[in-house]
Amino acid sequence: MIKQFWARLLLISLTVMGLASIANAQQMATPARHAVLLDASTGSILFEKDPDTSFPPASMSKLMTVYLAFEAIKEGEMRLDDEVTVSDEAWRNWNNRGSTMFLKARDVVTVADLLRGIIVLSGNDACAVLAEHMAGSEEIFVEWLNAKAIELGMNGSQFKNVNGWPAEGHVMTARDLANLSLHLVNDFPNLYPMFAEREYLYKDFRSNRYNRNPLLGRFAGADGLKTGHTEESGYGLAGSAEREGRRLVVVVGGLDSSAARSRESQRLLQYGFRNFSHYPLFRAGETVDYAEVWLGGEATVPLLISDDLAITMSRRQRAQMKVSIEYTNPIAAPIQKGAKVGTLKVEMPGRAAVTRDLVAGETIDKVGGLGKIGAAFEYMLFGSAGAKKPEPN
Incomplete structure (x- = not known):
């Protein structure tokens, strides 16, 4: 019955x-090839476009490296003030290769330095050094990344390296990135605020000191997460913002410029906050x-x-x-x-x-x-x- x-x-x-006469919320569209807009409190998908097709995530895949590091800190296996020595191999492999933290061989840095080097500066070298410190080698750490992806239900993701450097088969989906972003917010409330830091200066390398996330300081309530860009993948962003206790997560991928990335991520978030409400x-x-x-x-x-x-x-x-x-x-x-x-x-x-x-x-x-x-x-x-x-x- x-x-x-x-x-x-x-x-x-x-x-x-009384609301029946109010005009329907605008039908949203975006030039992004992949997009997800997620309400964190209910898990509701407010907008999506090709969310389950795998694509090269570029530096957005560093979110998974950060997740494993945050998890190790939370479980007491690693501390923020632990000191790490940059190996000769990590320096040779990643010295000035793409985005960098400008680490030098034999530098002694803390885990906190490396995390800010990844989150704020998007350092490929920082990812490699942290992976070696945690797992003994980048190769073993990649195995950990893939195992964690399965554990988190990220069925469209596969990792070939620790930092998102272009590699055949290194892919994620917009839905997986949104879910991973939400896990970072919810699972590590004490560490997540690192993603809101707009500037980090390692030694005196002023040529790379500002967070590339275009939401920070431009969109009210924005506090994360990570940009990505390669020629193949285009411009992408996994971002989040909280207003009046309500959090939205946005992922865009495949845009043709950094300006489009900034515009579309802000437009989607604004659409979500303006046109949707939370009803218990x-x-x-x-x-x-x-x-x-x-x-x-x-x-x-x-x-x-x-x-x-x-x-x-x-x-x-x-x-x-x-x-x-x-x-x-x-x-x-x-x-x-x-x-x-x-x-x-x-x-x-x-x-x-x-x-x-x-x-x-x-x-x-x-x-x-x-x-x-x-x-x-x-x-x-x-x-x-x-x-x-x-x-x-």
Whole structure:
């Protein structure tokens, strides 16, 4: 049985009526070949364009190197003030090769120096030195990168090196980059602020001291993450911004200039903040309805939502939102408290349906003997064993 459920959402429904005349949010388009706009609090995808096609991520792949380093620090395996000596091999391989931190052979630097060299200066050399320090070699560290990608569900990513230098088969997807960015925000709240640092000077190499992220200082609330560029991949960015407690993550790839990268990342974020809002609908354990019980010691059983339900929606989606619950009516006793007995579904245009399990709020035993006969007789005459269904709170 499917029941339209609006009682709990009466206030929302009344508000929706007043919003129906408001113009729909603009249909977004972007010249980026790949793009994802993600609401961090709900995981809702607000915009996407070819999000699952793998492409060369260039320096955006350094986010995975940083993730492994942050993880090691969080777990106590490495400290920010640990000292690292730059090996001759790392210097030979990456001296002035692409973006650099200008490390010299036998330099002694801290892990914090190397992380800022990666995050702020995009140093290919810093990635190699950190990888050697953590894993003993770049090759072993690459194996770690690929293992972590599998663990994080980044199914469209494959790493061939530690810094995103062009290599056959070194690829990521926009969706994987968005999810990785969100992990960096959520998993390492004490370390993530490094991504907001706009300047870092290693020794006196003033030719490379500023963060290349075009969002920092230009888009209100921006605090990360990483740019990328090669001839093959074009210009890309994985970025994030937080306003009034609401965080959005944006990924763009395949743009033809740094100006386009700056413009499109800001435009997508602005689109997300202006046209979408966060709507908490239910809290875990809240009663959303009551179901009739067949041959049970109680006439009805409360249906509780299993998990919090909050959705990020545009005004248009909110105006056309449809909430329904589905369960077998009546539910046959015995019923165990906490057992799944139904599903709540939220549908809206242009989005996949969002569902949550409904579970029994009480244990209800099955009646026997004469009680079973009486309950069946009352149900046939009156329904719900002759008892009135409680009103939802």
